[in-house]
Amino acid sequence: MTSLTAPEETTTPPKGPDSRPPRRSRRHLFPYLIIAPAVLLELLIHIIPMATGFWMSFVELTKFFIRRWLEAPFVGLENYRIAIDLNTPVGQELLNSFLVTVGFTALVVGLSWGLGMAAAVALQRPFRGRGVFRTLFLIPYALPLYASVITWNFMLQRDTGVVNHVLVDQLGILDGAPFWLIGDNAFISVVVVAIWRMWPFAFLMFMAGLQSIPGELYEASAMDGASPLRQWRSVTLPMLAPVNQTMLLVMFLWVFNDFNTPYVLFGSAQPRAGDLISFHIYNASFLSWDFGVGSAMSVLLLLFLLAVSLVYLYFTQWKKEKSNA
Amino acid sequence: MRETTGEKIFRALVLIGLTLFVALPLYVMITTSMKPLGDVQSGFSWFPSTITFEPFVQMWSTVPLARYFMNSLIVTLAATLFSVAVATLAAYAVSRWRFHGRGPFMTTVLSTQMFPGVLFLLPLYLIFVNIDTMFGVPLVGTRIGLIITYLTFSLPFAIWMLVGYFDGIPRELDQAGKVDGAGNLTILLRIILPAARPGIVAVAIYAFMTAWGEVLFASVLTTENTRTLAVGLQQYSTQTNVYWNQVLAASLAVSIPVVVGFLMMQKNFVAGLTAGAVK
Numbered sequence: 001m002t003s004l005t006a007p008e009e010t011t012t013p014p015k016g017p018d019s020r021p022p023r024r025s026r027r028h029l030f031p032y033l034i035i036a037p038a039v040l041l042e043l044l045i046h047i048i049p050m051a052t053g054f055w056m057s058f059v060e061l062t063k064f065f066i067r068r069w070l071e072a073p074f075v076g077l078e079n080y081r082i083a084i085d086l087n088t089p090v091g092q093e094l095l096n097s098f099l100v101t102v103g104f105t106a107l108v109v110g111l112s113w114g115l116g117m118a119a120a121v122a123l124q125r126p127f128r129g130r131g132v133f134r135t136l137f138l139i140p141y142a143l144p145l146y147a148s149v150i151t152w153n154f155m156l157q158r159d160t161g162v163v164n165h166v167l168v169d170q171l172g173i174l175d176g177a178p179f180w181l182i183g184d185n186a187f188i189s190v191v192v193v194a195i196w197r198m199w200p201f202a203f204l205m206f207m208a209g210l211q212s213i214p215g216e217l218y219e220a221s222a223m224d225g226a227s228p229l230r231q232w233r234s235v236t237l238p239m240l241a242p243v244n245q246t247m248l249l250v251m252f253l254w255v256f257n258d259f260n261t262p263y264v265l266f267g268s269a270q271p272r273a274g275d276l277i278s279f280h281i282y283n284a285s286f287l288s289w290d291f292g293v294g295s296a297m298s299v300l301l302l303l304f305l306l307a308v309s310l311v312y313l314y315f316t317q318w319k320k321e322k323s324n325a
Numbered sequence: 326m327r328e329t330t331g332e333k334i335f336r337a338l339v340l341i342g343l344t345l346f347v348a349l350p351l352y353v354m355i356t357t358s359m360k361p362l363g364d365v366q367s368g369f370s371w372f373p374s375t376i377t378f379e380p381f382v383q384m385w386s387t388v389p390l391a392r393y394f395m396n397s398l399i400v401t402l403a404a405t406l407f408s409v410a411v412a413t414l415a416a417y418a419v420s421r422w423r424f425h426g427r428g429p430f431m432t433t434v435l436s437t438q439m440f441p442g443v444l445f446l447l448p449l450y451l452i453f454v455n456i457d458t459m460f461g462v463p464l465v466g467t468r469i470g471l472i473i474t475y476l477t478f479s480l481p482f483a484i485w486m487l488v489g490y491f492d493g494i495p496r497e498l499d500q501a502g503k504v505d506g507a508g509n510l511t512i513l514l515r516i517i518l519p520a521a522r523p524g525i526v527a528v529a530i531y532a533f534m535t536a537w538g539e540v541l542f543a544s545v546l547t548t549e550n551t552r553t554l555a556v557g558l559q560q561y562s563t564q565t566n567v568y569w570n571q572v573l574a575a576s577l578a579v580s581i582p583v584v585v586g587f588l589m590m591q592k593n594f595v596a597g598l599t600a601g602a603v604k
Contacts, residue, residue, distance in 0.1 A: 030509055031418035035430065038415035038480060045477040046437040049445035049452060056448060069451050115343065122339040125328065133340055135588055136347055142587035144538035146555045147576035151354045154569050162353050165369035196346065208595045228332050253439045260540040264559075281443045282541075291447050298444035305439055 056295035063289035072292070079296035090284070094297060096272060097280035100187065104276060105255045108194045112251065115195070116202025121232065124210055134207075141200035149264035152193045156180035156265075181266060186274035194261050198254075202247065209243035210236070245316050252312075253305060277301060358574035365569045380574035384561075387571055392550075393557030394579065400468050400553060401536040404475035408532040409525060412480055416487035417513050421499065431488075434481045442541050449474070450545055466548040474542050479532035486531075490524030491517060523593040530590045537583055554579050 057079050065072040085091040155162045164177040180189045217235045259278035285294025360373040453464035464470030502512040540555040561572040
């Protein structure tokens with residue numbers, strides 16, 4: 001804990017003519033010194049494990065080698081071949097999981113964006129009770145994930161849950177009580193639960209963004225006879241562009257990597273229709289104890305996310321430069 | 326500027342729809358936690374047949390909830406404290422100095438956000454095991470391992486947000502401090518920190534929420550004695566029975582401190598987000 005002892009050194013600057021060179025070098029070192037804890041921790045928890053994971057994807061890290069994993073034999077691209085070979089169940093299941101995750105991400109990000117935007121615009125003007133709605137809408141974001149997902153799990157129970165009670169008993173929309181946590185319905189379930197948790201984040205970001213739009217812009221466009229919808233398109237949306245840009249990317253990455261929602265919602269045996277990719281990789285690694293193939297899948301996932309992010313950043317930055325010119 | 330009827334209808338529809346969506350699980354959680362188990366198992370009802378607080382009593386003995394609660398509290402508080410301290414120092418450096426590697430540092434820190442958790446879960450687990458066998462520092466199954474892990478999870482966002490906050494504090498204040506002969510850390514503690522207090526609080530809340538709600542690493546890096554709430558709450562379901570009323574009572578109980586804290590600080594949080602997004 002060097003940072004804890006540092007104050008005394010710096011609060012009593014040495015006096016006298018020969019103290020100048022060390023002071024200068026210390027001043028030069030200071031930012032490095034205080035950034036060191038962050039760098040060390042990032043190295044230990046993120047960078048080194050990441051590099052190790054990359055290395056692991058090239059070795060045969062089955063249960064025979066877990067105890068002495070540093071001696072696992074090098075197998076080149078074999079793990080990758082196993083992961084993406086569509087002639088085997090492993091490859092087919094990975095592809096299924098990938099497609100499920102793409103659909104899941106598109107729906108969750110898209111609908112969270114829409115709900116967050118609608119709520120932020122609806123709460124833009126002051127009115128009585130605005131604070132109450134604002135507070136209520138933030139609760140799903142503040143709740144610990146497992147608490148809310150466990151509640152949803154209860155709500156989606158076939159015989160004792162509120163969802164079937166409303167849909168079957170009260171509204172009579174569905175005839176037989178369906179299962180929501182196994183079979184094809186599991187996809188709808190995990191999407192709804194993820195949206196419930198995610199949309200308040202979009203709402204929060206949009207609220208923050210809306211505060212920075214000057215009211216005169218709306219007044220001026222109203223004088224030009226712009227309809228509310230037109231105002232939204234021509235004032236709100238463009239002014240929120242910077243918020244949108246970061247938020248969409250962040251939400252995409254969070255949702256695509258989401259492990260916790262399916263893990264708590266489905267337990268250890270995830271239904272095929274709700275087999276999200278992080279959870280899939282976790283199960284593939286820990287069920288067969290083949291960390292090599294699991295790592296290869298993780299690296300493929302990372303490469304995919306990286307590629308999408310770079311393309312996204314390229315186009316958003318490019319658009320920005322074009323509009324500036 | 327008057328509000329049109331169309332806008333009023335839009336607002337009413339949005340607010341009614343979203344209120345129902347958000348409130349339904351909250352309502353279910355609260356009412357179920359006050360129902361007798363027989364009530365819960367005989368099918369869903371909107372109102373409890375009798376209101377009972379038994380689940381809030383029984384939940385402590387069905388699973389060792391108090392232990393899980395203490396584990397969560399220790400791990401979360403420690404992770405929050407260290408995360409805020411480490412992020413503050415790093416953000417101060419980034420905001421006030423143009424040093425070599427400043428750009429790469431920020432890029433690396435932020436891009437770790439995009440890495441899938443599973444990719445470093447397995448290696449981290451193996452590295453922790455190795456550190457244990459080589460240096461005798463037990464990290465798997467102890468709280469320390471979880472604390473170090475969690476504190477890095479909130480670090481990127483915390484640094485990002487605090488740099489935005491610190492950048493908003495005029496450098497003239499630093500200069501005035503320097504003229505008075507204050508060292509860098511004194512300036513940080515006496516000038517920057519007080520001025521950025523809302524940002525620090527918001528970052529602390531974020532770090533707390535991240536650690537309090539984490540499931541994946543908690544399920545791999547803990548054992549029975551160090552298990553946190555995130556994993557422990559799943560133990561209310563046994564082979565034969567799920568104690569739904571107790572599970573939801575426990576969920577409610579562990580949510581309240583976090584939700585109250587967040588709602589009290591939400592204005593800071595929004596302000597912090599804006600400070601970061603404006604850059």
